[in-house]
Amino acid sequence: xxxxxxxxxxxxxxxxxxxxxxxAQSQNNYQVELVIFSQPxxxxxxxxxxxxxxxxxxxxxxxxxxxxVRILDSSRxxxxxxxxxxxxxxxxxxxxxxxxxxxxxxxxxxxxxGQEMDGVYPVQALISLGRERLLEVDITAWINNQTQxxxxxxxxxxxxxxxxxxxxxxLDHQSMGMLIRISRx
Numbered sequence: 001x002x003x004x005x006x007x008x009x010x011x012x013x014x015x016x017x018x019x020x021x022x023x024a025q026s027q028n029n030y031q032v033e034l035v036i037f038s039q040p041x042x043x044x045x046x047x048x049x050x051x052x053x054x055x056x057x058x059x060x061x062x063x064x065x066x067x068x069v070r071i072l073d074s075s076r077x078x079x080x081x082x083x084x085x086x087x088x089x090x091x092x093x094x095x096x097x098x099x100x101x102x103x104x105x106x107x108x109x110x111x112x113x114g115q116e117m118d119g120v121y122p123v124q125a126l127i128s129l130g131r132e133r134l135l136e137v138d139i140t141a142w143i144n145n146q147t148q149x150x151x152x153x154x155x156x157x158x159x160x161x162x163x164x165x166x167x168x169x170x171l172d173h174q175s176m177g178m179l180i181r182i183s184r185x
Contacts, residue, residue, distance in 0.1 A: 028102060028103045029068065029100050029101065029102055029103065029184070029185035030100065030101055030102075030103060030129060030182050030183065030184065030185060031072065031076075031098065031099070031100050031182070031183050031184070031185045032098065032099055032100075032101060032109070032127065032129070032180070032181075032182050033072075033077060033078055033079050033096075033097070033098035033179075033180070033181045033182075034095065034096070034097055034098070034111065034125065034127065034178065034179070034180050035079050035082065035083050035086070035093060035095070035096045035178065035179040035180075036093075036094050036095040036096075036123055036125065036141055036143070036176065036177075036178050037083075037086050037091045037092060037093045037094060037176065037177055037178070037179075038091065038092050038094055038143055038175055038176045038177075039090070039091060039092075039175045039176075040090070040091075040092045041090075042174070042175035043175065044143060044145060044153050044154070044155040044174075044175060044176075045155050045173075045174035045175060046153055046154065046155070047142075047154055047155050047156040048154065048156050049120070049142070049144065049152050049154040049156075050120050050124060050142050050144070050154065050156075052118075052119035052120070053119075054110070054119075054120070054124065054126070055110035055112075055124075055126065057108060058108040058109060058110035058126055059107060059108065059109055059110065060110045061097065061099055061109055061110060061111045062111075068100070068101065068102045069099060069100065069101045069102075069107075069109065070099060070100050071097065071098070071099050072098040072099055072100065074096075076098060077096065077098050078098075078181055078183075079096070079098075079168065079179055079181055080096075082168065082179055083096050083179075086179075091177075094113060094114075094122065094123045094143060095111065095112075095113040095123045095125070097111050097113075099111075100185050101129070103129070103131060104129075105128075105129070105130045105131065107128060107129070108126055108127070108128040109126070109127045109128070110124070110125070110126055111124065111125050111127070112124040112125070117144070117146050117152075118146075118152070120142070120144050120152065120154075121144065122143065122144055122145070123141070123142070123143055123144070124141070124142050124144070125139060125140065125141035125142070126139070126140045126141075127139050129182065134162050135162065135163050135164070135165060135182065136160060136161065136162050136163065137159075137160070137161055137163055137169075137180060137182070138159075138160045139157070139158070139159055139160075139161075139171070139178070139180070140156065140157070140158040141156070141157050141158075141176070141178060142154050142155065142156045143155050143176050155173070155174060155175060155176055156173075157171060157172075157173035157176060157177075157178065159171050163180070163182055165182060165183055165184060166181070166182075166183045167181070168180070168181045169181070
């Protein structure tokens with residue numbers, strides 16, 4: 001017969017095991033924050049437009065039911081003052097989002113801002129993190145405008161970049177740029 005003391009000890013060991021697992025899982029999560037901005041006076045430099053199925057193979061932020069990918073509210077943004085400085089200098093912040101995600105080399109996150117126009121958004125991006133020895137981000141982002149003739153004009157930035165945790169990184173291309181910050185959650 002199992003004594004009450006043995007059951008209490010078993011329950012305590014189980015609880016400690018679950019707490020350790022939860023802590024280990026949270027240490028394997030990243031917090032990603034992305035700011036995309038443009039120079040309002042500059043014309044988009046036409047580039048490769050996104051395909052209409054641009055996010056078919058990605059986890060769509062805001063639409064996913066995955067519990068390990070979550071949008072963070074603006075109170076947890078770490079780049080808010082940087083975005084404010086950009087705005088004060090005349091840049092237009094067109095997307096500012098932050099989320100948590102697991103350390104998973106096969107995960108691609110799709111983010112977008114604005115009203116959909118024939119399958120594309122005014123701002124959209126695909127972001128994946130990879131980690132062999134160093135942390136890398138593979139990012140493709142578009143700013144899209146529709147002309148009066150309903151023709152799509154897109155500017156695209158695509159970069160693969162090694163990053164350091166807890167540092168803000170700047171990526172730019174023609175009339176658009178990005179700030180990205182990745183930290184452990």
